[in-house]
Each structure stands twice: as structure tokens, then as C-alpha cells.
Amino acid sequence: VSEVPGQRGKHARPQGTWDHGFSTIKEFMVEWVSRDIELCIGCKRCMEACPVTKKHFGIGELNHATEVGTGVPESIKEFAWNCVQCGRCVPVCPAGARRDYMVLFIKHKLRGEAPRSYKRYLAIKGPFPGIPGKIGQTIYAMTQKRKHRGLARFMETLPREKTPLLFYPGCYVYVADVMKRTLRLLDHVGKPYAVLGGLTTCCGIPQLLHGEFELADRCLDALHEKIMPGDPSIIITACAECFEALLRIKAKFGEDFEVLTVAEYLLRHADRFPAVRVREKVTLHDSCRLARRYRKGNVAREVVARFAGLEEMERTRENTMCCYYWNHDLDPANHQHRVERTAEAGRKAQAMVCDCISCYDEYIKDDYGIEIIELLHLFEESLETGAGRKGGTTP
Ligand code: SF4
Ligand code: SF4
Secondary structure, X not given: OOOOOOOOOHHHOOOOOOHHHOOOHHHHHHHHHHHHHHHOOOOOHHHXXXXXXXXXXXXXXXXXXXXXXXXXXXXXXXXXXXXXXXXXXXXOOOOOOOHHHHHHHHHHHOHHHOOHHHHHHHOOOOOOOHHHHHHHHHHHHHHXXXXXHHHHHHOOEOOOOOOOEEEEEEXXXXXXHHHHHHHHHHHHHOOOOEEEEOHHHOOOHHHHHOOOHHHHHHHHHHHHHHHHHHOOOEXXXXXXXXXXXXXXXXXXXXXXXXXXXXXXXXXXXXXXXOOOEOEEEEEEEOOHHHHHHXXXXXXXXXHHHHHEEEOOOOOOHHHOOOOOHHHOOOOOOHHHHHHHHHHHHHHHOOEEEEOOHHHHHHHOOOXXXXXXXXXXXXXXXXXXXXXXXXXXXXX
């Protein structure tokens, strides 16, 4: 990133500015994308690495459609909406261009004509959903609070007291099984913590991934305001998108809190969990964001090594395959990709472990004939197993 235009050095960045000194995502993206169009040598490697469905178009055509103020042909529109922002196109580029950002910029240009599935996904997310969205949020929160009474106090509430540890589930406060599991594990660790969760606390990354840059900026700023009364030293989350948002907030506002995945945090307290083998053999699905972008593949492997035998997938860590969450099933090939991924997992192990809540959420929607679990299951099972259940043995 050192050659990024506009970079003024980490220490020169004024508070409240976006990456590399830009004050908004849009400003940053315009600069970045313009630079990348210049850098591109048209080798097509990004498109060869890209796993989503696309019609034929040339790189020159794609670059032209990426420029500020140009039109976007139908074939490229369809490709842009199919793009899941997986980042497979980035490491293969010999010129150092970010094709993922370039396609994201096309989404931004097209946001007025976003597909219905995109609009539906964002309809009740975030602190600024508009009046119909606000009504939808209220009804959704009321229904969920009634359904999951034990979790109701964490839904759409703001921690007011200072807290050393903030657990930020954001929107996934409504994924009840994950929430209950995480709270149980945090209670078991026994350190004081507060929870910040709800649709109104949405982190802004879903908006960013839909090309809604201005909205993403506002959500990130609003989340920062909600975090700071707690003045936490550590913020944890199990969602890869929330993780990214927290890192962006930290950089943008020069905050000194530490951002960890929940699994990373639990590993720091691993002595609180019995060292038992709870599964004979599992395989790991690395997420694009945590494993490829933030190189967190070791965290998942450290967790698995404590509690299970690991059989690696063919494509792992930075070379992982996407769960295809972020085009909301617009691409008809998504399902087949997931069938192939889980079939490989099934040949190798009895369960596929996901390191990110979005991947987990995507894979549990269908029955792929293999058990899908998240990393935190393994911690939880270690508490339940002792030395007996599921044929558990001391590793
Ligand atoms: S981010 Fe993924 S889906 Fe989007 S263009 Fe790159 S490789 Fe293709
Ligand atoms: S891989 Fe890089 S240089 Fe090659 S076409 Fe894609 S963006 Fe251009």
C-alpha cells in the first residue's frame, strides 16, 4: 500500500479521516480506482481467478466501465452484481491493482438500480434505514425479543458503563444459537464484558459491499460513537465484516482499542477450557476476509489443534474459496460452488468448521450432507465433553 496515491503516512493522518488520509470512502475509492485503471496492463489474470459467473467482455471494456462518469454495459452490470468481493482477483495481479475495489466502484456507480435482493438485504440494517426501514427494524426487534427472551437485553441496547471488554455482535445478535454459545463461553472465561448488538448498530461493511459508500461512512461513524462511551481496551466479534469495520474505525479515529476475533480472545484464555479432543476429524472453511485479507488462518488452526484432528481442504488460507454470501444468490452457480466445497469437506471429515459467522450462516441454510459448525462449537464442546462424549480422548 505504500504507493497508494494520497498517502500521507500513518502518523500524519488527521483524526476522523479514512484510509491514507482521505476523508470519505468515496474520495478514497475514486483515487484508488483511477490509479488502478492506469496500472492495469490488461493481462486478464484477475478475471481468470474470479469465480463468479460472467459473460464475455474485454478488460478494456471493464476498465472503461469502471471510470468515473462512464456508462456500464449490461453484461458488466450483471458481473458487478454477482461479484462477492472475495478478493481472489487481488493477489494474481502483476501490476498490484485491486480489481475487487474496481468492481466495487462499479457497484457504487450502479447503486440506483441495485437488484431487489441487495435492497432487501439492507432494508432494515443500520442506524439510518429511513421510515419504512425503521418500522421494519422495530417490528423485527420486538418479535425476536419475544422469541429469545434470554437475549432480549442485548438487542438494540447500548452499554453506557465503561467496560474493559466489548463483545460486538452487531446484526448477528439475532443469530440466537451463536449468541447463546458466545455468551456462555465469555461467562465461562469470567472476565467482565459488555455487549453491543442490533440492526441499529450495523457496522457499515454490508453497505460498503453494496457500493453504498456514503451510508457506509455514516454507519462506521455512528458505530464509533456507540463504542466510545464504553472506552474498551479490547473489542471482539465473530463476524469477519464486523472485524473489518472495527479495524477501520480504529484506524480512522486513531483509537487504541485492540480488535480480536472471539476465537482469538478465547485462545488467550485457553487454560479455562479442558484440553480434550471433541472431534476425531474436522476440516476448515477459511473465510475470504479473515483468512485471505487479514491472514488469520493460524487462529482457526490453533483452535482446531486444541480440540480436534484437522484434515485440510485443497484450497485453504489465502487461497480459500468464497461461501458466496455477498451477492445474495444472484449468481445461479453459487449453490453448485457450495455443493462442491461441502462435498470435498465430506470426503475428508465429519464436520466442516467455519471461522466466520457469515460463512456459517450461509452454509447452514441448506443440507449439504455434512455437519457445519463454527469455531466456537469446539470450545463449547470441550466444556461438555470432558473426557467422554463423542469418543473424546485427551490429545
Ligand atoms: S472480488 Fe471476487 S468475485 Fe469480485 S471480481 Fe474479484 S475475484 Fe471476482
Ligand atoms: S490482473 Fe491486474 S493487470 Fe491484469 S487485467 Fe487484472 S487488473 Fe489488469
